[in-house]
Amino acid sequence: MRYVPLFLITLTLTFVADISTAGESVIGSVKTVKGDASIVRDGKTIPANAGEKIYAHDKFLTGNASSLGVTFRDNTLVSLGSGSEFVVNEFLFNPAESEFSFISKMFKGTISYISGKIGKLSPESVKFQTPVATIGIRGTRFLAKVEG
Secondary structure (H helix, E strand, C coil): CHHHHHHHHHHHHHHHHHHHHHHEEEEEEEEEEEEEEEECHHHHHCCCCCCCECCCCCCCEEEECCCCEEEEECCCCCEEEECCCEEEEEECCCCCCCHHEEEEEEEEEEEEEEEEEEHHHCHHHHHECCCCCCEEECCCCCEEECCC
């Protein structure tokens, strides 16, 4: 019987930890990682590993000779080359309510983008910001290089 309260405390702490991320919904996941890649989330840097869930406002960083591939909930594919820094500021994919948004910023490096359903259903809802311009998506794919 002494172990029941400890079990309940552990269960409660686990539940509370899950609630803290429940306010943010998963927007996709890391699919591929080569070399040194990481994610900055809530001010903490974590290694990017295949299968890692991603959230809005996650910042992706790749080191030299590294790459990172991400698949979003709407099947958008983003690949980052070496020395890249990229963040998804807003992601909204709610087809039942016709709510779409994919707003991101590329600080430096290279990116390959292949649009998913947001880009096909609502291309005006997809925007990529760079230090010198904003790219509006009107096609299904592009490559970009941002000098840092």
